[in-house]
Amino acid sequence: xxxxxxxxxxxxxxxxxxxxxxxxxxxxxxxxxxxxxxxxxxxxxxxxxxxxxxxxxxxxxxxxxxxxxxxxxxxxxxxxxxxxxxxxxxxxxxxxxxxxxxxxxxxxxxxxxxxxxxxxxxxxxxxxxxxxxxxxxxxxxxxxxxxxxxxxxxxxxxxxxxxxxxxxxxxxxxxxxxxxxxxxxxxxxxxxxxxxxxxxxxxxxxxxxxxxxxxxxxxxxxxxxxxxxxxxxxxxxxxxxxxxxxxxxxxxxxxxxxxxxxxxxxxxxxxxxxxxxxxxxxxxxxxxxxxxxxxxxxxxxxxxxxxxxxxxxxxxxxxxxxxxxxxxxxxxxxxxxxxxxxxxxxxxxxxxxxxxxxxxxxxxxxxxxxxxxxxxxxxxxxxxxxxxxxxxxxxxxxxxxxxxxxxx
Amino acid sequence: xxxxxxxxxxxxxxxxxxxxxxxxxxxxxxxxxxxxxxxxxxxxxxxxxxxxxxxxxxxxxxxxxxxxxxxxxxxxxxxxxxxxxxxxxxxxxxxxxxxxxxxxxxxxxxxxxxxxxxxxxxxxxxxxxxxxxxxxxxxxxxxxxxxxxxxxxxxxxxxxxxxxxxxxxxxxxxxxxxxxxxxxxxxxxxxxxxxxxxxxxxxxxxxxxxxxxxxxxxxxxxxxxxxxxxxxxxxxxxxxxxxxxxxxxxxxxxxxxxxxxxxxxxxxxxxxxxxxxxxxxxxxxxxxxxxxxxxxxxxxxxxxxxxxxxxxxxxxxxxxxxxxxxxxxxxxxxxxxxxxxxxxxxxxxxxxxxxxxxxxxxxxxxxxxxxxxxxxxxxxxxxxxxxxxxxxxxxxxxxxxxxxxxxxxxxxxxxxxxxxxxxxxxxxxxxxxxxxxxxxxxxxxxxxxxxxxxxxxxxxxxxxxxxxxxxxxxxx
Numbered sequence: 102x103x104x105x106x107x108x109x110x111x112x113x114x115x116x117x118x119x120x121x122x123x124x125x126x127x128x129x130x131x132x133x134x135x136x137x138x139x140x141x142x143x144x145x146x147x148x149x150x151x152x153x154x155x156x157x158x159x160x161x162x163x164x165x166x167x168x169x170x171x172x173x174x175x176x177x178x179x180x181x182x183x184x185x186x187x188x189x190x191x192x193x194x195x196x197x198x199x200x201x202x203x204x205x206x207x208x209x210x211x212x213x214x215x216x217x218x219x220x221x222x223x224x225x226x227x228x229x230x231x232x233x234x235x236x237x238x239x240x241x242x243x244x245x246x247x248x249x250x251x252x253x254x255x256x257x258x259x260x261x262x263x264x265x266x267x268x269x270x271x272x273x274x275x276x277x278x279x280x281x282x283x284x285x286x287x288x289x290x291x292x293x294x295x296x297x298x299x300x301x302x303x304x305x306x307x308x309x310x311x312x313x314x315x316x317x318x319x320x321x322x323x324x325x326x327x328x329x330x331x332x333x334x335x336x337x338x339x340x341x342x343x344x345x346x347x348x349x350x351x352x353x354x355x356x357x358x359x360x361x362x363x364x365x366x367x368x369x370x371x372x373x374x375x376x377x378x379x380x381x382x383x384x385x386x387x388x389x390x391x392x393x394x395x396x397x398x399x400x401x402x403x404x405x406x407x408x409x410x411x412x413x414x415x416x417x418x419x420x421x422x423x424x425x426x427x428x429x430x431x432x433x434x435x436x437x438x439x440x441x442x443x444x445x446x447x448x449x450x451x452x453x454x455x456x457x458x459x460x461x462x463x464x465x466x467x468x469x470x471x472x473x474x475x476x477x478x479x480x481x482x483x484x485x486x487x488x489x490x491x492x493x494x495x496x497x498x499x500x501x502x503x504x505x506x507x508x509x
Numbered sequence: 510x511x512x513x514x515x516x517x518x519x520x521x522x523x524x525x526x527x528x529x530x531x532x533x534x535x536x537x538x539x540x541x542x543x544x545x546x547x548x549x550x551x552x553x554x555x556x557x558x559x560x561x562x563x564x565x566x567x568x569x570x571x572x573x574x575x576x577x578x579x580x581x582x583x584x585x586x587x588x589x590x591x592x593x594x595x596x597x598x599x600x601x602x603x604x605x606x607x608x609x610x611x612x613x614x615x616x617x618x619x620x621x622x623x624x625x626x627x628x629x630x631x632x633x634x635x636x637x638x639x640x641x642x643x644x645x646x647x648x649x650x651x652x653x654x655x656x657x658x659x660x661x662x663x664x665x666x667x668x669x670x671x672x673x674x675x676x677x678x679x680x681x682x683x684x685x686x687x688x689x690x691x692x693x694x695x696x697x698x699x700x701x702x703x704x705x706x707x708x709x710x711x712x713x714x715x716x717x718x719x720x721x722x723x724x725x726x727x728x729x730x731x732x733x734x735x736x737x738x739x740x741x742x743x744x745x746x747x748x749x750x751x752x753x754x755x756x757x758x759x760x761x762x763x764x765x766x767x768x769x770x771x772x773x774x775x776x777x778x779x780x781x782x783x784x785x786x787x788x789x790x791x792x793x794x795x796x797x798x799x800x801x802x803x804x805x806x807x808x809x810x811x812x813x814x815x816x817x818x819x820x821x822x823x824x825x826x827x828x829x830x831x832x833x834x835x836x837x838x839x840x841x842x843x844x845x846x847x848x849x850x851x852x853x854x855x856x857x858x859x860x861x862x863x864x865x866x867x868x869x870x871x872x873x874x875x876x877x878x879x880x881x882x883x884x885x886x887x888x889x890x891x892x893x894x895x896x897x898x899x900x901x902x903x904x905x906x907x908x909x910x911x912x913x914x915x916x917x918x919x920x921x922x923x924x925x926x927x928x929x930x931x932x933x934x935x936x937x938x939x940x941x942x943x944x945x946x947x948x949x950x951x952x953x954x955x956x957x958x959x960x961x962x963x964x965x966x967x968x969x970x971x972x973x974x975x976x977x978x979x980x981x982x983x984x985x
Binding site: 103104105106107108109110111112120121122123124126128129130132133136141142146148149152163164165166167168169170 | 529531532533536537538539540541542544555557582583601602644647648769771772774835836837838839840841845
């Protein structure tokens with residue numbers, strides 16, 4: 102599959118739309134990478150680095166490409182090559198190192214929870230600059246719905262599921278993880294425990310740290326093999342795509358290639374599993390919600406219908422269209438930290454559309470997007486919260502169980 | 510001024526992020542949609558406002574520097590590449606739709622506005638912009654004006670020229686003039702007609718006023734598949750001869766069908782067919798089903814295996830996506846691609862296609878044909894491996910023979926892609942020296958110094974005034 106330079110990707114590229122420079126477009130970057138590969142440009146060319154660093158890795162171009170160019174893999178390989186001559190910026194390295202160390206990460210996220218719980222994050226969220234946005238991101242991770250736990254009528258006819266706990270999901274979105282388990286149980290899946298999980302490695306792979314990503318992948322593969330579960334449910338679309346790509350990541354490792362492919366084949370986004378099951382309808386929730394598609398769900402995993410099926414299972418939920426919902430919000434893993442200005446520029450048109458849609462809830466199935474969009478709304482004083490689709494379904498099931506109404 | 514001084518002077522106008530001057534960052538502007546040409550420019554400027562464009566062109570005029578206007582770079586004739594030291598002026602940051610007037614069905618747009626974005630913006634009023642080149646999701650209206658772009662629906666609705674009513678032109682010397690008139694005909698010479706399709710040689714469109722067309726009340730999109738190209742061509746001729754004027758009749762041959770079906774835009778074309786026809790009828794609800802039945806019968810009569818009508822908008826969109834992304838899908842066949850563009854009399858379609866197949870067989874190359882069958886606009890695409898010198902050579906020989914065959918059949922060398930650099934060598938096949946000279950003199954009226962998109966469209970040796978220059982005499 103090769104790029105024939107048709108340019109059909111240009112309008113699918115958030116950075117090209119924001120900057121209007123073909124260097125910041127998929128076909129422009131492919132030309133730059135090709136020049137590196139052919140030796141026409143040196144590996145330490147600063148322009149190549151700048152324009153590759155600016156790529157969100159959203160893969161919107163892959164959905165637009167008639168020739169099926171595997172842009173995401175080209176980007177990761179190019180970044181890995183560039184990293185050999187010059188390591189990524191210190192901030193990026195620090196974040197990646199933290200995600201590779203579970204205890205360190207748990208401590209950091211516990212600290213973050215304290216900032217969130219005490220309201221400090223929310224208080225500082227309007228400060229200008231990077232610190233203010235980081236606090237807004239944290240504040241945006243708080244649960245938007247007060248849903249009381251209920252005991253799902255677990256039947257387990259659809260097979261066993263191991264749920265990926267996730268780093269940010271476990272640390273800041275534990276409520277979404279609980280909701281994921283309850284809605285899967287309600288729909289006939291039996292949850293099995295899966296100890297020994299690590300970060301999926303997506304952040305590392307996107308940054309070109311393929312060795313780091315592979316090391317984490319091997320540990321997760323071993324952990325999921327232990328569970329014997331038929332499916333691996335993932336409620337963070339970035340992590341889901343990474344696990345689905347473990348086969349590609351470890352294709353050149355003879356000891357692991359087959360095992361990686363087998364685990365990858367079992368990975369499913371939570372919305373896929375739910376859509377397969379119906380999903381069962383809950384109690385009515387007359388709320389207005391806009392759906393924004395996470396890039397790695399839509400462009401990476403090609404799942405457009407399934408999240409909408411989850412929302413459709415909530416009776417009287419008013420799902421309003423969000424124009425350009427297929428375009429990246431600018432979160433993109435650690436991108437919003439390392440490219441703060443551009444991340445805001447990419448987010449701006451989405452916030453305009455959200456304000457126009459006038460929905461108090463924006464549903465999206467990835468923690469990065471939930472926090473980035475949520476933070477943008479908080480700072481732009483748009484009266485809306487982000488919510489994971491399974492949270493809505495869970496609240497609807499809770500209401501059907503006679504728990505508190507799904508609102509506060 | 511040295512190059513560096515010029516770059517600094519340009520930066521003073523557009524800001525530091527609007528000038529590309531290093532070899533690496535100029536690389537992405539070294540090609541347009543035709544991957545066989547690579548000409549890295551030495552300098553490029555990306556203005557963000559209309560005033561930037563005017564100031565940039567005036568600076569270049571003062572310095573006597575040539576320039577090349579460029580939109581999205583989706584052109585297919587190497588027209589937006591820089592020859593020599595020409596500075597590329599990228600107009601892709603001027604994307605605004607300035608106004609939409611639903612009552613008079615007019616819109617004013619900046620040159621970098623993307624074709625489909627205008628149709629999207631007009632949709633709320635039940636209107637659309639009719640010219641729909643296959644690259645409409647990416648190409649710009651300014652580029653469409655430069656190339657006088659067509660598209661599948663130009664069979665019924667006409668090409669860009671039929672939809673542009675006025676253009677504000679920035680002349681190469683920095684003067685600003687208005688051609689045409691939004692309110693109707695203008696007296697005097699039809700300079701708007703001359704400007705549309707001038708491929709960036711007459712100046713830069715600062716804004717374009719276009720007609721919007723009401724969405725049809727009813728649309729029927731049909732897919733007919735055939736076991737031979739000839740049968741598809743017979744069906745096309747039968748439909749046109751019947752007096753029915755479809756909105757579009759598009760044909761794709763077997764290799765194209767299979768490339769599309771392997772892509773993300775798979776449209777459900779039967780993969781074992783040797784030709785499919787995509788026929789769209791539009792108009793009033795009353796009578797359209799009757800017309801559709803007649804077209805269906807004519808296709809069956811000509812040998813169609815099946816003829817199906819899209820059931821809903823989603824299926825209709827899918828059928829069209831497959832056709833429109835066909836050229837982009839050729840990367841599945843081989844790494845590089847020559848996209849050709851020729852027009853032949855519709856009745857000669859079967860013979861010309863037979864000739865093309867003979868040429869392809871003789872040179873041992875694979876041709877994938879996509880065409881606007883209704884108006885005889887042929888796009889033979891040849892996918893090949895550019896690292897194979899022998900294959901590349903064979904492709905170029907075959908291409909020339911194909912172009913000649915089209916001309917011999919009474920056709921011409923471009924339907925909608927323009928001449929650019931790619932078709933220069935074919936111009937003398939179509940025009941007498943006198944005709945080419947007349948084109949040169951028209952160009953001189955707009956751009957006496959030949960600084961706007963130099964070296965494109967008319968072969969320079971055809972210009973008598975150039976022949977009189979010392980340079981030409983030295984060459985002779």
